[in-house]
Amino acid sequence: MDRPIAGVFCASVTPVTADLAPDHAAFVAHCRHLIEQGCDGVALLGTTGEANSFSGSERKALLEAAVSAGIAPDRLLPGTGVAAWSETVDLTRHALSLGVTRVVMLPPFYYKGISDDGLFAAYAEIAERVADPRLKVVLYHIPQFSGVPITFPVIERLRARYPDTFVGIKDSSGELNNMLALVERFPNFSVLAGADPLMLPLLRQGGAGCITATSNLVASDLAFIFRNHADPAKAAEVDAAQARVVAARTRVSQFAQIASIKTLLARSTGHANWANLRPPLLPLTAAEAAEL
Structure with a gap:
């Protein structure tokens, strides 16, 4: 089976300094550590990376810092999908300008209850305006956060019109049956688990890995x-x-997941700043951190 994107990709957290600015040096060091640990790549600026708490310029600067520090562009999968498709185009073009050709793309997520026609039109507009044959898009299905599910008919239409662009999906719905149905329905399409414990059963049925x-x-x-x-x-x-893996996932799910992961990274690295989050997300309380 030809899977355009395959492997283990870390949905990286984003370190911030005491004044809540993105910490480029800490992020680059974390990317290097993840790759040394066996990750095939780093999916930065997604849900776990608090992407929607950062401006477009901050997101661009973080990606530039990673590439400038020597992280190979083909190891990076930045999240470029935002509510305004025109800004998604801008962030995606910026990634391509750095040699980063693979992105993870949320649907436009503010308006709820949109039709399949509307969702297809948004993704098609992005593809047409970016207009770069190098671009490879991993769709991001996380309806519990976005409120906008990416349906099978939309994927089918995107694959029919842009088969070399829309090459995979990160399924963070938590529903293994949905992932397995995607594998069966869409050959030569990378289905990546968005929940760590589900990667193994997905792999056994033809899945491509995880983010x-x-x-x-x-x-x-x-x-x-x-x-x-x-x-x-x-x-x-x-x-x-x-x-x-299951034990670790269970552990960080006792309290707020992103805050828990950052708390454990602060402990393991010895750098207290890792525990910082950007509001509206908050760090764990002292009692929660101690229990974790």
Whole structure:
């Protein structure tokens, strides 16, 4: 099966300084650590990365910092989808100007209850205006946050008109059956799990990997699972790694997930600033942090 994008991609958190500015140096160091741990790439500026709490200029500067520091552009999958499709075009063009050809794209998410025709029109407008054959888009299906589900008919229409552009989907609905149905219906399309524990069962049915939050903490286990899930000789090791992934995901789900991941990174790195979040998100309380 030809999967245009495959592997373990970390839905990276975004470090911020005490005055809540993006911390470029800490982010670059985190990217390097994730790649050393076995991640195939870093999906920055998504939900876990607090993307919608950053301006367009801040998002561009973070991506520029990563590329300027030597993180290979083909290792980066920035989130470029915002409520205004014209700004999505701008962020996507900016990524391409840096040699970053793969992006993760939310649907326009402010208006709810939009038709399939409307959603298709928005994505088509973006593709037409970016007009760059290098572009590879991973659609971002997270209806519990966006309020705008990406339906199968919309994917079908986008694949028919732009088969070389819309090449995959990050499914963060948490519904394995939906992911498996996507694999079955859309050959040569990368279906990536948005929840860490679901990567393994998805891989076993033809999935392409994951873009997940807990990979900030257990990247090496996810990478081991991805590379060895089909090897019967490694079955016990894969099961053990999967158990650690599930335990880590359960751990960071006791309290607010992003704050929990950042709290644990602050502890593991020794840098207290990792615990900072941009309002309206807040750090864990002292009691929550202690229990975590």
